[in-house]
Amino acid sequence: MNDIGIENISLEMRRGVIVLAVLNLLQQEQYGYSVLKLLSENGLSVDQGTLYPLLRRMENQGLLQSAWRVEEARPRRYYIISTQGRKTLPLLQQEWNTIVTALQQISQVGSEQDGKNESN
Numbered sequence: 001m002n003d004i005g006i007e008n009i010s011l012e013m014r015r016g017v018i019v020l021a022v023l024n025l026l027q028q029e030q031y032g033y034s035v036l037k038l039l040s041e042n043g044l045s046v047d048q049g050t051l052y053p054l055l056r057r058m059e060n061q062g063l064l065q066s067a068w069r070v071e072e073a074r075p076r077r078y079y080i081i082s083t084q085g086r087k088t089l090p091l092l093q094q095e096w097n098t099i100v101t102a103l104q105q106i107s108q109v110g111s112e113q114d115g116k117n118e119s120n
Contacts, residue, residue, distance in 0.1 A: 018046060018054060019063075020096055023081055023089045026064060031076040055079055063088060 018039070025038050032052055039046050058064045063085035066077050081089065 014044065014046075015050075017096070018044065018050070019058065020089075020092050022051075022054065022058065023063065023085055023092065026079050026081045026085070029078050029080040031078050033076075035079070058085075 021039060021042075021044055022035060025035055030038070032048075032055060035055070036046060036048060036051050039051070055064065055066075059066055059079070062082055064079050065082045066079045068075050068077050070076075
């Protein structure tokens with residue numbers, strides 16, 4: 001598989017965890033660029049063109065709340081997790097943990113099968 005194929009698969013995988021990461025980060029109020037920077041600093045780089053529509057979508061879904069404020073001479077939209085988001089977050093974290101555990105088990109089964117195939 002070429003690098004572009006791997007990039008596309010990687011992007012699809014990351015999209016699935018960005019919502020969980022954003023909900024975790026927005027337990028404290030942040031503006032969009034701050035979220036973008038925190039994601040990047042913690043190893044989950046995201047394009048602005050991906051993050052800002054995601055923030056709006058999450059707000060429309062009731063997971064986030066936002067408010068405009070003028071600080072440092074320009075308006076910024078600040079986001080924070082909503083009550084519904086707080087209820088949803090532990091469910092998503094539990095689902096994520098289930099997925100990680102399943103992948104670890106599948107990886108182990110795959111490794112064991114590979115070892116059996118090599119010895120045949």
